[in-house]
Amino acid sequence: xxxxxxxxxxxxxxxxxxxxxxxxxxxxxxxxxxxxxxxxxxxxxxxxxxxxxxxxxxxxxxxxxxxxxxxxxxxxxxxxxxxxxxxxxxxxxxxxxxxxxxxxxxxxxxxxxxxxxxxxxxxxxxxxxxxxxxxxxxxxxxxxxxxxxxxxxxxxxxxxxxxxxxxxxxxxxxxxxxxxxxxxxxxxxxxxxxxxxxxxxxxxxxxxxxxxxxxxxxxxxxxxxxxxxxxxxxxxxxxxxxxxxxxxxxxxxxxxxxxxxxxxxxxxxxxxxxxxxxxxxxxxxxxxxxxxxxxxxxxxxx
Numbered sequence: 211x212x213x214x215x216x217x218x219x220x221x222x223x224x225x226x227x228x229x230x231x232x233x234x235x236x237x238x239x240x241x242x243x244x245x246x247x248x249x250x251x252x253x254x255x256x257x258x259x260x261x262x263x264x265x266x267x268x269x270x271x272x273x274x275x276x277x278x279x280x281x282x283x284x285x286x287x288x289x290x291x292x293x294x295x296x297x298x299x300x301x302x303x304x305x306x307x308x309x310x311x312x313x314x315x316x317x318x319x320x321x322x323x324x325x326x327x328x329x330x331x332x333x334x335x336x337x338x339x340x341x342x343x344x345x346x347x348x349x350x351x352x353x354x355x356x357x358x359x360x361x362x363x364x365x366x367x368x369x370x371x372x373x374x375x376x377x378x379x380x381x382x383x384x385x386x387x388x389x390x391x392x393x394x395x396x397x398x399x400x401x402x403x404x405x406x407x408x409x410x411x412x413x414x415x416x417x418x419x420x421x422x423x424x425x426x427x428x429x430x431x432x433x434x435x436x437x438x439x440x441x442x443x444x445x446x447x448x449x450x451x452x453x454x455x456x457x458x459x460x461x462x463x464x465x466x467x468x469x470x471x472x473x474x475x476x477x478x479x480x481x482x483x484x485x486x487x488x489x490x491x492x493x494x495x496x497x498x499x500x501x502x503x504x505x506x507x508x509x510x511x512x
Contacts, residue, residue, distance in 0.1 A: 242348045248305035249317035249385060250344070250364050251290070252371035253281060253324050253337040255298035262298075273333075274298060280327045288316040293352045293359070301368075303359050306346040311471060314341045314388040318415055321379040329377070336374035339415075340367035340382040366403060370412060373401040379415045386413045394419055434476050437469060444477045448485075 212221045212235045219230035226235055255277070262270045281300050282292050290304045302320075304313035321337040328335040342363030350356040366382060374380040386395060394416040400409030434441070440462075447458045462470045478487055 243345050244348060245343055246306050246309065246346045246359075247342065248303050248344045248346065248359055248363065249314045249339055249341040250359065250367040251285075251302050251304070251317045251321050251337060251339045252367050253300045253302075253321065253328075253335055254371055255328070256334040256336055256376045258298045258333065277328065277331055277333060280331065281324050284320050284323045284327060288320050289313075290316065290320060291352060291358060293357070299371075301364075306344070306359055307348070307350075309465065312392075314339070314385050315392050317341075318379065318381060318385065318389055318393050319418055322415060322417060325377060325379060334376050336371060336376055337379040338367055338370035338374055338381065339379065339385050340364075340370055341384040341388060342366070342382075362405075365405065366410065369403040369405075370401070370410070373403075373412065374414075380412045381415060383411050386411075392419055393417070434469075434472065437473055437476075440473055441476055441480075444473070445480065448477075448481070 212223055212225060213219070214221060214228035214231060214233055214235060219228055221229050221235060227233065228235060258273075262273075277298070278295060278300070281302075285292055285300075285302045288304075289308065289310060290302045291306070292300060292302045294301050302317075304310070304317040304320075310316065317339045321339055325335055325337060340363050342361070344359040344361035344363050346359050347357060350358045352358050370380055370382060380398065381389075381395070395413040396416055398412050398414055400411045403410045444460060447460055450456070451458050462473065464470055481487065
């Protein structure tokens with residue numbers, strides 16, 4: 211006998227739909243998943259639950275609606291995905307389903323902007339960002355209530371948010387190590403987290419040291435390994451630009467974090483300001499931004 215998952219009615223094995231409620235009795239193929247490094251951000255209003263306990267439901271809704279809208283706008287503006295709302299708390303993911311090499315930085319910047327936006331709405335919040343490996347459900351639809359990511363990185367992010375002071379954003383160790391050159395941090399005392407044998411190190415984000423991807427160039431702190439062929443190709447392409455006085459285009463393709471930006475930095479150091487170098491990115495709104503450094507003529511598109 212096949213038991214209906216919707217109403218509990220027992221049906222003959224040959225039935226494809228429940229004889230009582232017509233719900234499908236067969237399940238689709240299991241949802242595929244893969245491991246990815248993601249950054250999870252939790253934002254929670256402070257004191258709102260107690261204040262809304264005696265408030266009219268319409269007043270609560272009127273307060274949460276603009277708050278949720280501002281949070282979603284800030285998250286999606288930098289490529290994050292809102293996975294769920296839990297009352298006045300918001301959880302979002304950077305790095306899934308689309309990954310960027312600077313997802314951790316994006317998550318921290320968004321957290322700081324969300325705290326700022328929350329204050330503008332007359333509310334107080336606290337936030338946390340944690341980075342780590344998670345199981346990502348391929349094809350998940352968070353807007354339909356489907357979980358996008360699962361793993362300890364999610365649970366820890368939630369716990370760290372509870373350890374943050376009102377109006378502040380704290381981050382875990384991997385987030386800190388990944389973004390400490392772009393974000394200014396203050397070390398805090400490690401906190402005891404449920405499920406962890408040892409206290410967890412945390413840092414409070416004071417603010418960004420630059421605009422995202424524009425103001426600072428960060429040189430590699432370790433030798434470039436295994437990219438001699440790619441770097442030679444870029445150098446040879448630049449030589450053709452100078453020799454033939456023609457435009458050359460090079461496209462770098464690879465997963466986030468494999469070293470595309472590092473390769474371009476190595477090329478920039480080798481060029482040593484001989485040509486003008488323009489770095490550009492396209493925002494979600496379609497407006498371009500760029501940064502120019504160097505002098506002289508010539509260039510390689512990348």
